[in-house]
Structure formats: C-alpha cells, structure tokens
Amino acid sequence: MQKSFTVWAVLVCQSLGWNVYAQDMDYESARWHPIHFKPAIDTAKDEQCLACHQEIIESKVKPESPAGVKAKDSLAWYQTLEVYQGEQETFHRRHLVTPLAKKLMNLKCNTCHQGHDPREAAPVPPTNSNAGFSLRKTVNPETTCLKCHGQMNYQVMGLPSPWPESHKLFTTCMTCHTVIRSVRHQVNYLNAEAIEAAAKESPDACYGCHGGRAWYRVAYPYPRHAWPGVGAEVPEWAKNRPTESEPRFRLPKQTAAK
Template identity: 75%
Template structure:
C-alpha cells in the first residue's frame, strides 16, 4: 500500500512538473518547417506564441521618457490612431491592421532550420547564417517599408514637399497602375477607400514609415490603358506577385 502511494505521488509530481513538449522537441515541430508552415494558421502558431500579442509597450523608457509624452515613428502620420503598440500587435490586431491588412504569421515567417541559425558566440565574419527566424526583409518588410522613389515617379521632390502641389496620390494614380494591392496579405478594397480619403494612407506604406533607404521593386501588373512601351527601369520587373502572395483566383 505504501509503495503504491509513493508511486502515485511521483506520477502526480511528474505530470505537473513536465511540460507537454520540451523545448528541444518543440523547435523541431513540423510547423516550423516547409511544407507545413506554408499552410499553418495563425491559431496554430499562436497556440505556442500567444505572448507576442499580450506584450505591451513600456510606459516609460530606461532613460525616463514616458510613452504618453512621446510619439513613436509609426505614430507620426495622421492615419495612425491610438497609443504606442508592440511590433506584432501593430501588424495583426490594431484597428489599422484589421482594416487595411490581412497579414498572417506565415506571411513573414517562412520557416527555418535550427542548423542554419547564427551560432553563439557569433562568428567574426559573415558565415551565411540567418537571424530573426529567417524573415527575409527584402521580400517581406521592404514591400511596405521601403523609400518612396519619387524621382522615378517624376515628382520634383519627396512627397512631403510635393504633396501640396499634387494634393492627393489619386491625382495621378486614378489612371496609372490601377491594378494594385491584389495580394492575400492586404485588404485591397479598404486600402483604395482609405487612399481616396487621405493620402497619408498611401504614403504610410510607400515611404512614410520607411525602414530602409531603398525602394521595393513592385511587380508591374498590367492595368487597363497601360502603354505598350515599357520604361527602361521597368524592363526587368516581374509582371505578377510571388505565387505565395497571389489571391486564389490569380493563382489558379
């Protein structure tokens, strides 16, 4: 009887002490790799990574600057509403994200291999290792956070200075490159309406919140009335979005 009770006690302790999946097993879960990650849902990802939506911005920086008394860089345009938010919340659950975006976890996170992650301690030279969970900024972040190439667009100066002259992006784009935003990570109809109401909605992604000093080479989708002659700068541009970003009808 005593032995049975001791065995039961150890079993209960083990059940409460051991997680369902230990860390080493979790990092090799099939959802972290292709092809499973390509069809992973947000619910599947957030089952383990829910904390990315629960973290909040600190009310005060280590230097003593209060968040309530300072604007973050992404708050500087008129179309941002609300207090400062964390990175993932800005892209997934804020009012702007829900209105204009349709981002999924695997829009940016395409899977990774722990064998290819940067070693600790780091190497002194570029060994080809990947950081940040293999999020490729050239194919993800740059699409919405590149510089506005105003020279290529024929503007006399950056949009902040040119805006009073043109008033709205739609002054030109009501007839130029009208096939746009047709990708599965954006809400195209809502974006068009927002752009008609306020050019900051356009500029917010196209230069207003630039992380990089270069612009993104957007695919040049054909539009009604498009000139037959292709400009020199556009001759090497793709004519459609990457397959994984295409809407179902376009992909078929």
C-alpha cells in the same frame, strides 16, 4: 541524432492521423516540430503559431522607459501619420491587431515567418556573398519588410522631390493613380478595397507604407502588373521587374486563372 528522430517521430504520427502539437512538447523537441519548416509552415494557421507564441499579442508597450520618459507623453515614429490612431503599440500588435492593421492589412504569422532551419542559420565556412541564409533572423527583410518599409521611389514616379515636399502639388495620390498603375494591392496580405477607400480620404494612407515608414534606404521593386490602358512600351527601370506577385501572395482567383 535526437533532433532528427524527433522530427521523424512527429511526421510518422501525423501520417497516421495523430495530432502532435508543438505546445505539448518540451522546448528542444518543439523547436524541431514540422510546423517550423517547409512545407508545413506554408499552411500554418495563426492559432497554431499563437498556441506557443501568444506573448507577441499579449505583450504591451511599457508605460515608461528606463530613462523615465512616459509613453503617453511622446510620439513614436508610427504615430506621426494621421492614419494611425491610438496609443503606442508593440511591433507585432501594430501588424496584426490594431484597428489600422485590421482595416488595411490581412497579415498572418506566415506572411513574414517562413520557417528556418537552426542547422543552416549561417553558412559554413562564412562568405561575403549572398548565400541565401537568414543569419538567424526569422524573417527575410528583402522579401517581406521592404515591401511596405522601403523608400518612396519618387524619381521613378516622375515627382520633382520626395513626397513630403511634392505632396503640395497634389490633392491625393489618386490624382495620378486613378489611371496609372491602377491594378494594385491585389495580394492576400492586404485589404485592397479598404486601402483604396482610405487613399481617397488621406494621402497618408498611401505614404504610410510607400515611404512614410521607411526602414531602408532603398525602394522595393514592386511587380509591374498590367493595368487598363497601359502601353506596350516598358520603361527602362521596369524591364527586369516581374509582372505578377509571388505565388504565395496571389489571391485564389489569380492562382485559379493560371
């Protein structure tokens, strides 16, 4: 009852033009602030999120592990590709503030964090089917993480073997992708022009997201955007693919064209 009243009170204040910030509230009240829920989280700015969650940017990798292994003496998995430069960094810093993140990405807090309702963190009664609940995870990996951290689908690309072996046959990914699937990265969480430029310098710029940092055993079913010269025939594997990105990821010019 108290939680429902808190949300109602904040909404009333906002409707009157009074700003009520989560950082000005106690923890129990702040967790029910409208910014953590739809629709407010869709337009939340990073500075609003970081007003309470600043530690995700300020926290740094420990110089030494509990076992005594020094960070400077070991390579993290993300440091093994030539496009990553610098020391080890935390998860959020790698996606938001490192030189590589600023160069190739345009990720925001709400790119991944779309809010959640603590009352609906898991279905009751429990079910083995996909009920659409996040199970207390603040990010849905199927719609965010998998985009950049799925396996490289080399079979669909027609490669004879995974990229670590196939790359010896090609100078860069652009050997083929200059004319095949040439409309790509046109989403608001990536810097498309910078990615295209980086791809010409090193195939690791492509492979880093398309398989080189895979967390999952499956590939992400990317939308199959039309490109100049694409034929009318749709391959069997692409027949159920969407032909455009999710609405919230589209660039302003794409949304205006609809």
